[in-house]
Amino acid sequence: xxxxxxxxxLLLLSPAAAAQDTAPSAAAPGATTSTPSSxxxxxxxxxxxxxxxxxxxxxxTSGSMRGIGDGRADIFxxxxxxxxxxxxxxxxxxxxxxxxDAGLRSRAHFEQPARNPAWxxxxxxxxxxxxxxxxxxxxxxxxxxxxxxxxxxTAAQPAPAGSxxxxxxxxTDGIDNDETRPAVTARAALDAxxxxxxxxxxxxxxxxxxxxxxxxxxxxxxxxxxxxxxPVGTPPTLDAPGLEGGLLTITDPAAAPSPFPDTAxxxxxxxxxxxxxxxxxxxxxxxxxxxxxxxxxxxxALLCAPPVTGANHVAPRPRQVLLRLNTQAPCCG
Numbered sequence: 001x002x003x004x005x006x007x008x009x010l011l012l013l014s015p016a017a018a019a020q021d022t023a024p025s026a027a028a029p030g031a032t033t034s035t036p037s038s039x040x041x042x043x044x045x046x047x048x049x050x051x052x053x054x055x056x057x058x059x060x061t062s063g064s065m066r067g068i069g070d071g072r073a074d075i076f077x078x079x080x081x082x083x084x085x086x087x088x089x090x091x092x093x094x095x096x097x098x099x100x101d102a103g104l105r106s107r108a109h110f111e112q113p114a115r116n117p118a119w120x121x122x123x124x125x126x127x128x129x130x131x132x133x134x135x136x137x138x139x140x141x142x143x144x145x146x147x148x149x150x151x152x153x154t155a156a157q158p159a160p161a162g163s164x165x166x167x168x169x170x171x172t173d174g175i176d177n178d179e180t181r182p183a184v185t186a187r188a189a190l191d192a193x194x195x196x197x198x199x200x201x202x203x204x205x206x207x208x209x210x211x212x213x214x215x216x217x218x219x220x221x222x223x224x225x226x227x228x229x230x231p232v233g234t235p236p237t238l239d240a241p242g243l244e245g246g247l248l249t250i251t252d253p254a255a256a257p258s259p260f261p262d263t264a265x266x267x268x269x270x271x272x273x274x275x276x277x278x279x280x281x282x283x284x285x286x287x288x289x290x291x292x293x294x295x296x297x298x299x300x301a302l303l304c305a306p307p308v309t310g311a312n313h314v315a316p317r318p319r320q321v322l323l324r325l326n327t328q329a330p331c332c333g
Contacts, residue, residue: 031269031304032278042267042304042320045198049271049300050165050322053247054094055113057083058142060135060172062101065128065207072173072208076128078235079171079207084123086238087113090246094164096146097122100138101130107142133174136189143168143193143202165247165322168193168202169238175212186218190225199322200224201245204314208232211314219315227314242308244319250291251326258289259321260305267304274299274325299325 031042059079067074087095095113099105113119146166178184193202202225204211211219211227219227228243230236237243241261250256260266262284270277273295280290289303301323307316 031267033265033267041318042269042302044269044271044300044302048163049324050163050197050199050247051324052093052164053090054096054164054166055087055090055092056096056098056142056146056166056168058098058100058139058168058170059083059126060101060133060174061099061105061126061128062130062133062174063128064133064173068128073233075173075207075233075235076126080123080126082236082238083169083171084120087119089239091115092246095119097126098138098142099126099130100134100142102132103134104138104141105130132177133172134178134180135170135172135174135176136184136186137176137178137180139170139189140184140192143189146193147195165197166200167246168200169236170202170204171207171236172205173207173209175209176215186212186215187221190218190222193224196224199245199320201226201317203228203238203243205230205236205238207236208234216314222315224317225315226317229312229314242313242316242319244305244321247322247324248303249324249326250289250294253291253294253327256289256291258284258287259303260284260319262287264305268301269304270301271299273297274301277301277325294325294327301325 061076064072065074065076065079091112091114093112095110096107097110097119098107108122110116110119110122176186190202193200202222204215204219204225204227206227206229208231209229211229216227219225226242228240244259248256248259262282264284266279266283268277268279268283268291274293276293277295277299278292280292283290303321303323305319307313307318309316
């Protein structure tokens with residue numbers, strides 16, 4: 001079963017999210033590429049690699065999301081549906097659902113949300129009936145508590161650093177209108193995610209509005225966040241090109257769904273347990289990823305593609321998906 005946070009293949013890609021791949025720079029030593037142009041630096045991070053996935057949804061519940069007040073479209077139900085579809089497709093191990101309007105409004109954590117009735121009920125019960133959009137203050141308060149693995153950590157047995165790969169989606173149709181003092185800046189909000197791992201990512205999805213200059217500057221200055229703007233009334237596709245990422249566990253090399261399109265130039269960097277692992281030529285056919293020389297034991301690799309660029313993409317990042325290889329035959333028949 002596919003398990004990943006891929007900011008990547010649920011719904012048809014909206015025209016606003018469509019863009020072409022950029023020409024990348026040289027690949028990391030030891031990496032294999034699918035074309036003469038690689039996907040940029042594609043290096044596995046040091047230390048313990050993540051084994052679990054977490055999706056964090058920070059959702060605007062101000063009335064404008066239903067077209068009230070200064071809202072331009074009633075999009076709230078469609079946004080909830082997009083979140084639900086993403087979770088069902090990618091089946092994260094954990095999900096955090098947070099809402100905000102005049103400050104952070106609610107926070108709830110769920111294990112195995114795709115199979116958890118509590119998740120379905122909580123998402124379905126959300127209403128966009130708040131006032132104001134205190135975006136940066138709410139984002140700061142949402143990101144500050146995130147750590148490597150909140151569900152698995154205890155005082156006696158803390159989770160190992162980097163055990164959970166986190167993908168954050170910020171979904172809003174407004175801009176920050178917090179007039180309280182001291183003001184929280186966009187840069188301070190993004191910096192609040194201090195416990196993030198090297199593969200963690202944040203996607204600011206602006207629904208029918210521009211990303212303001214201060215937020216654009218903060219996204220550019222960060223090393224983990226990017227932005228996407230969508231036309232008025234267009235629901236987000238949370239795994240569209242440019243939003244890929246997360247973790248994909250491969251148990252059957254003959255049926256490994258690709259997180260990237262067939263035409264994307266890819267780079268693969270295996271870990272020491274799979275030194276001969278490489279991409280087929282072509283690496284993706286009919287949506288299936290083709291890997292050669294898989295190890296007899298478990299291993300890991302980083303699969304990379306170039307950033308997606310375009311006027312609606314802010315601070316585009318190289319697209320990186322961690323592959324966990326577990327293709328061993330089951331023991332003892």
